Amino acid sequence: MDVLARLWFSLEILLGINFIIFVHELGHFMFAKWHGVRCPVFSIWMGPRIWGVKRGETDYRISLLPLGGYVMMAGENPDERTGAPDELTSKGVFARFQIFVAGTAMNFVWAFPIMILSFMVGKEVAAPMVGDVRPDTSAWESELQAGDELLSIGGTQVRAYEDYVKEIVRRPKGEKLEVEYRRGGQTRKTSVTVGTATTIGMSPISTVVAEVEKDKAGAASGLRKGDEFVSIDGIPVFDANEISDIIDRNAGKGLAVVVRDKAGASRTLTITPALGEEKWVLGIGRETTPPVVGVVRPNTPGAKAGLKPGDEIATIAGESVASFGALTQIVRPRAGQTVTVTWKRGTEAMSAEVLIGSQGGRGFLGIMPEPSNRLATVPADSALAKAGLQPGDRILTVNGKELKIVSSPSADDRKRAVKGEIYISLDQVEMEARAGKGEKLSFAVKRGDQSLSVDAAPVKKADGDLSIRLQHKTIMLRSGFGESIQRGCAEAIDVFVLTGQMLRKLLVHEEEASNLSGPVGIVSAAYKSATEGFGNLLWLLGMISMNLAVINLLPIPVLDGGHIFFLFIEKLRGKPVPARVQGYAAAGGALLLLSLMLFVTWHDIARMF
Template sequence: MSTSIFAFIIVLGVLVFFHELGHFLVARLCGVGVEVFSLGFGPRLVGKTVGRTDYRISGIPLGGFVKMVGEEPDADIDPADIPFSFTHKSVFKRIIIVAAGPMFNLVLAVLIFFGIFVISGSYVLEPVVGVINTGTPAQASGLREGDRITVIDGRAIATWDEMADAIMKSEGRELTMTFKRGEEARTVRVIPQTTVMKNLFGEDTERYVIGIASAGVVHRKDMTLGQAFVESFAKTYEISYLTVLSIVKLIQGVVSTKTLGGPIMIAQMAGEQAREGAANLVFFIALLSINLAVLNFLPIPVLDGGHLLFFLIEAVMGKPVNRRVREVAQQAGIFVLLLLMIFVFYNDISRIFSTS
């Protein structure tokens, strides 16, 4: 239990710090004064004031905030503070300040993946045949367990994913497949067949297969700094895309709302990852950081995405959104978030009782 709590504090602290750091640094870069940089909400526990900014740790460790000069559009501002006021900056500067929070969460993910790839490289599943299903094209072609696929239709194959991709893209067309059996190279012709499989979201999808499973042979691939840099961006994009797709599937009803979790589930998962080792916990932070970024970009008032939506409307219309409209939207956004928080807490508690 203590491991989960400690890991939760570490994970949340890192995520919130990077998110608020993004807002803070870009605000300062744009000439906006920052009054408070806080990790946590509620009463101030400890802190230090440097210049006009109060850097603090607050009592409720479930988030954080950056309070900028003139952040509220209708607040009274000392004339001397107008040059440092958020509201008085151009709409473009306000957009990049607000977007900087979730963008820094994506940057954090890139940095973590970069470090992992530099230190550990990546692990590649080799195209070595394991189990061959009865009555399949692979069995008919004479493939055997232990055969290593090397070429498909003139395309060199180095990984299992490359092989699966080549088979999928065949769309049922006959393939010329070269493989190694021991030191001997052989070639066979295989016609993939269609089958219905469950995808990541549990949906039935049609795929082209030849009826083989992987032998589970993997090897470590070291990466140069350049390769690690490119791969870290690719991994961040891949997980971001899947996160967005998961939200779409959730709205469509494909993914069950029971999969949603809140602080309790995050604490449990953080504890599990911490017990598995520091590398697992760091990877978990990267995943959560991407999720936090995507969620914050959603156009829900009170989230960064809601503010961005208002600023984009202002940029198009040439004037700020009506105050009353903003207030109603903010109230609706708070209501939606409260309902979501209640629901995820309910899910978390239900999981605890179902596993006890």
């Protein structure tokens, strides 16, 4: 993406977000003037005045800092009140109520034309196709699988992936919803149970090439922007992480890749990943993970074969299974085949004939590995091998910190892991090594009856790289004038209702506060939307405008809802709340909002990395 495009996207975001804040302040200003309140300043942006014109009592100005705007009303500051009839506090309760609510009303009203325009321009959205299903989630308990096309949920048509997510968010936790989907040309039904936003457990198909760097491996192999990965070495693919993993593991090796262009035409390419940037690694991954069953998905080949958590897979189709990574490689090309699977349950040897399931042509058993501190294999030339670690070794501590392996870590253990007090998986150890600068790690190891101390120094290794960026498969939703009005109005009301429902779920602890977004998350989402098209940016601005309309009505001092709350008390008491009390409340409200802002900004940044 060139510099001019980045600057243009940034300008779109700056103007769009500032417009939303401008109409909010304009609402306050218009009603203040209507009720005869003196307004010395109406400013676009903040800080020192750089240009303006005075009309009557008001200085209409543009200020230096491009951060929203403000309206200054006489009598707002308690120290400047004189009791003059044109001051804000000299007006009646109902007049002040209208002035305070006007900003929210403007955000509410403007969300409708912005949404309508987004559908007229055209909005690019994620296709309603399943790319991945994660364990211990509502989707995992259903029969949905990668490659399925979502048709409806809870009786509501699904035209885009976001329609599915919105229906989950709007419904109360625990409600069971019927999902209609299409697989292999057949329409089927299943059900999902509503959880939180983080337990939807599904992501849309993400196999489309969004960017290809010139003169790099991907471009040299014939990949073009807009191409969609269909299969790699004959195995269907549906998820960007899966594609990236295959590319990482195959530096210098030719891969037979089938792609589909924007027009739907397929072609086969031989793609050879180049060596990417060297990184410090230990060598921990699926190849070192024991082939022990941790989770069995209901109604899958694994469940029907009788597999249970704790079972250790020994062979599949006569091939020895050394690790969970090896298990995946054996199963994927065998969709629809009946094979013999053997495993150990404690000291008992077991076996069954298993019909391998098919996810769009990709074989699967429907099991996930059990978290373990045991090394199933030790890759040659890895830091683990150079340190003398062997298959079967169990790692007990890392740098003196406990390696606490459980199938479902508690919230407290997760917090301790984030703080660096403990490790809750070997993957966490690998990630820490990759983020470091080659520092040695000291392992306390159990090898049979022996207790050992082993130092492992990460080694530099380059994964495969195509220099491409993948994104969700998208479809364009563009409507005519009449349908745009209908869909835009429905979408605006939908966002209004969903925002209220999300706040309710937060209050009753059905949703996690960490799922909220602050300024960093909003700007990041706005930039992404701008790159996807003007219609997407308009939709996001409409959503932000409606969010502001709802949130500003919360009875928190310093928000419009806080001012309205004090007016309600004043009406009941027959006199205003003392300025001192309002001052203390405002300080507390500001502290609360600042704390919330820091909290969500921290999580916004964490999500980016």
